[in-house]
Amino acid sequence: MKAAVLKSFGSPLAIENVPDPVPGTGEVIVDVVATRVLSYAGEVFSGMRAYALDLPVIPGPGGIGRVRTIGPDATKLAVGDWVFCDPTVRSRDDAMAPDITLQGWSARDEGGMRLQKHFRHGSFAEQMMVPTENVKRLGKITSDEATQWCALGTLLVPYGGFLAADLRPGETVLVSGATGNFGSAAVAVALAMGAACVVTPGRNDKVLADLVRRFGMRVRPVKLSGDESDDREQMRRAARGPIDCVFDIMPPSVSTNVVRAAIMTVRPYGRVVLMGGVGMAGGAGLDLPYPWIMRNCVTIHGVWMYPPDAATRLIALVRAGLLRLEDYEAKAFDLDHTNEAVAYAAANAGPFKMTVLRP
Template structure:
């Protein structure tokens, strides 16, 4: 099969013939139809993100495709089924904290790197070997719409944060970093889950205006200034009370806007941290102990999402509550994987770049 291969950080991707995946028990081989390209994939491939990725590697996190073959312990999936492939691969040996590799992207610790030795090839390829538990049926879909269904891999990240916050219908969510790739998807997912109001905070005024136009009266926008006290006041004035804060700020944002947003939440509110702040160095997040204690605030970190999030998000999309037509898709063939990575960089919200092998 053909795959895009990264031989060394900083080198361009090369598309070449590689061995087909060898199917084993507890595994599924999927013919990749659409693989989404992260907007920061260029930073991963250059080494700037310092992700744990064993080289040579085939990048690509998540995909939509059709089942090519199944292992002997598979009882429901059949050849030809349309499926969503979840790149969050977890070890199966019963550890309280399983080792994790993000297929085609990164790993958590030495155990995650061991998983990468078997499940390391990502979705920028004609075929993808996936653990059976990471393959989720989509039902019947229009083949021409397969790239749009790849938006589920984007939406799963903020969905994991909102599940961790135990978001309830009618509550108000503040999405910090709402003008970014995952933040804008988080706005859409929160509204699909029944949030009564979403406060979208970010520094890009044009993108905030686009969000306001897209989502109407259930959205309030806040343009951040960089002054922590001023930004906190602006967010509080946008809507009171705020029940949940979901932080999705990127590594370059710094800790001040995170703290400003976290301290807008109401008494007994919930704050979920799942952005990239601090991952490339800089100050640690300092939170005022007395304020959080006296206001009974729950602060939780969340990396990715639980396995059941896949099925539930697919149901939100199939019901129409989460409208995947919001995503504008640009397609590249596998031979132009490098161009796809360049195109994806710093795309506007709801702009999805996909590779179609």
């Protein structure tokens, strides 16, 4: 089969023929039809992000495809099924605290690296081998629609955060980082889950206005000034009532003051979800007042990715018409032009934009 192979950090991906994957028990082979190229893929492949990858590797986190081969332990899947390949692969020998690797992308720790040595190759290929439990049925779609369904990979991240916070219909949410790629996805997901309104602080007037255009008056934009106290007050006013859940997905470059201003808008007994990158690039960590957390009974959830059943539940939201994949604008490339796709993704990042490979 043809694949894009990362042989060394800092080198272009090599487009070449490699052996077809051979499945064992508990594994499925999927013909890849469409897969996302993340905006920061070039930073991963250059080594700038220092992601844990055992080279050489076929990169690519998850994708959309059709089942080619199933194992003897698969009782619901059938050859030809349209599926989403969930890249969050978990070890099977510790259900309470499994090791995790993002197939074709990065491992979290030493255990994840051991797992990666088997489930190593990702979706920048004509076929990929996926753990049976990571293959999620989509129902009937067309080949053209597979491109749009790649948005699941982006939407799943904030969905995992909101599941951890037990977001309920009718609640008020604040998304810190709403003008970014994952932040704008969080706005869409919160509304699909029944949030009464979503407060969207940010500095990008164009994106804030676009969120209102897409989702209506349930979106409450706030233009940030940079003054922590003033911004916190403006966010509370925009909510027009208690803020039940604050979701943070700010990147590493953002000041901790901005993040803290948003987090401390949450009501007593409210929940905070941390899924952003504060502190990952060095510098000061997030300083939250112990007495404020304790006396207000605030629950803080650190969340990485999402639970195993999240993809199936999110697919149901799409099928119910509550979450619109058509909000995403996609630019597609074939496998021979993978390096061009990586460059395009970096230059054209933003809310509701995708770069997609069509192997």
